[in-house]
Amino acid sequence: MIGAFAYRDGQLMAEGIALGDIAARFGTPCYVYSRQAIEARWQAYNEAFGDTDHLICYAVKANSNLAILDTLARLGSGFDIVSGGELQRVIEAGGEPEKTVFSGVGKQADEMHKALDVGIKCFNVESLEELDRLNQVAAERDVKAPVSFRVNPDVDVKTHPYIATGLKQNKFGIPWEEAFTAYEQAASMNHIEVTGIDCHIGSQITAIDPFINALERLMDLTRQIEAAGITLRHIDVGGGLGIPYKDESPPTEAEFVSALRQVFANRVEQIIIEPGRSIVGNAGVLLTRVEYLKHTPHKNFAIVDAAMNDLLRPSLYGAWHEILPVHEAPPGEQTYDIVGPVCETGDFLGQGRTLDLRVGDLLAVGSAGAYGFCMSSNYNTRPRACEVMLDKGVMHEIRKRETVADLLQPETTLP
Numbered sequence: 001m002i003g004a005f006a007y008r009d010g011q012l013m014a015e016g017i018a019l020g021d022i023a024a025r026f027g028t029p030c031y032v033y034s035r036q037a038i039e040a041r042w043q044a045y046n047e048a049f050g051d052t053d054h055l056i057c058y059a060v061k062a063n064s065n066l067a068i069l070d071t072l073a074r075l076g077s078g079f080d081i082v083s084g085g086e087l088q089r090v091i092e093a094g095g096e097p098e099k100t101v102f103s104g105v106g107k108q109a110d111e112m113h114k115a116l117d118v119g120i121k122c123f124n125v126e127s128l129e130e131l132d133r134l135n136q137v138a139a140e141r142d143v144k145a146p147v148s149f150r151v152n153p154d155v156d157v158k159t160h161p162y163i164a165t166g167l168k169q170n171k172f173g174i175p176w177e178e179a180f181t182a183y184e185q186a187a188s189m190n191h192i193e194v195t196g197i198d199c200h201i202g203s204q205i206t207a208i209d210p211f212i213n214a215l216e217r218l219m220d221l222t223r224q225i226e227a228a229g230i231t232l233r234h235i236d237v238g239g240g241l242g243i244p245y246k247d248e249s250p251p252t253e254a255e256f257v258s259a260l261r262q263v264f265a266n267r268v269e270q271i272i273i274e275p276g277r278s279i280v281g282n283a284g285v286l287l288t289r290v291e292y293l294k295h296t297p298h299k300n301f302a303i304v305d306a307a308m309n310d311l312l313r314p315s316l317y318g319a320w321h322e323i324l325p326v327h328e329a330p331p332g333e334q335t336y337d338i339v340g341p342v343c344e345t346g347d348f349l350g351q352g353r354t355l356d357l358r359v360g361d362l363l364a365v366g367s368a369g370a371y372g373f374c375m376s377s378n379y380n381t382r383p384r385a386c387e388v389m390l391d392k393g394v395m396h397e398i399r400k401r402e403t404v405a406d407l408l409q410p411e412t413t414l415p
């Protein structure tokens with residue numbers, strides 16, 4: 001079993017559909033998501049909040065396919081975006097701008113204009129320079145921009161250094177020592193309306209303590225801001241709850257939210273969370289087919305038709321993803337590195353896996369719903385994979401496989 005996908009009668013399936021049938025219809029490599037699994041995770045957060053005033057802002061960057069955003073918008077989800085492009089996706093998918101928060105360290109003036117135009121809920125501002133620019137943009141439009149500062153609480157989290165974001169040496173957020181002054185400054189600006197406070201300490205965090213430590217620091221600051229006569233309407237705790245890829249045992253949504261509710265027990269502000277990975281990560285797999293089995297004196301390689309351009313996480317972070325045969329088989333005796341066709345030694349999906357393989361076999365790479373397709377590229381002029389969403393026994397192609405013609409189309413040679 002991997003996430004939402006389990007064996008039935010020897011076939012890896014989800015929502016009553018065999019992955020082998022999906023590969024037969026749409027080819028490989030192919031991303032497959034379960035709508036039911038995505039909805040279940042969102043609902044788990046939502047139910048855990050009970051009657052506490054809250055808003056779940058799904059982090060679009062984890063998987064930004066329009067069908068995924070639409071699925072969540074229909075549940076009433078809000079969104080956390082990091083670019084004007086993601087804002088356009090949210091709107092296209094029927095998401096509500098009033099439930100959308102805008103994060104990121106490099107917001108451009110035209111992105112600010114667009115966001116003010118549609119009326120987003122809040123800009124999560126990450127520097128005083130950004131605040132100045134936003135004040136200026138809002139002045140040109142003669143409006144007030146709703147602002148929360150992303151405060152960097154300087155807490156250490158046990159995660160990969162590339163996805164730890166709440167340390168003082170990281171590029172993210174307003175340094176802890178400067179945050180109060182930033183609030184005073186923002187409150188005095190004509191075209192800024194202070195509405196909240198936020199933080200996001202990192203991703204794939206599998207313990208509750210780092211969140212609570214960060215939030216307790218955030219609450220100290222909140223009390224200080226309050227005492228200065230500035231009213232906050234929401235507290236945004238960011239995203240980052242980890243998922244099981246291998247043997248991690250992260251807290252459940254219920255445990256996580258229950259700990260949050262304890263920290264905020266006496267508060268009246270709306271609580272916002274920005275989960276990405278934990279909503280979609282284990283709702284997806286990447287389907288791939290074995291092209292060659294290459295045995296060398298030192299190692300065995302299974303060369304498959306998916307590569308680092310399709311799923312970057314193993315190459316980028318050394319991330320471990322479960323890899324299972326689509327047709328159930330005993331583990332076998334050979335150990336393989338599962339590699340793609342890309343011309344890089346770092347192009348692997350898994351290393352040292354014991355699998356009983358034959359050319360033509362289908363494999364499912366697990367936990368690929370988050371930071372999978374959305375991080376894929378056309379490196380080596382490889383068209384990006386198609387994406388399929390399963391919904392109660394029906395397979396929907398939610399993104400067509402690219403063609404080489406698609407890739408070449410925007411390019412021109414010199415006259």
Ligand SMILES: *Cc1c(COP(=O)(O)O)cnc(C)c1O
Pocket residue numbers: 059061062080103104200202203204238239240241274275276277278370
């Ligand atoms: C990436 C990101 C998230 C989502 O993180 P997950 O680990 O996927 O839950 C939330 N908020 C911000 C600001 C982010 O950059």
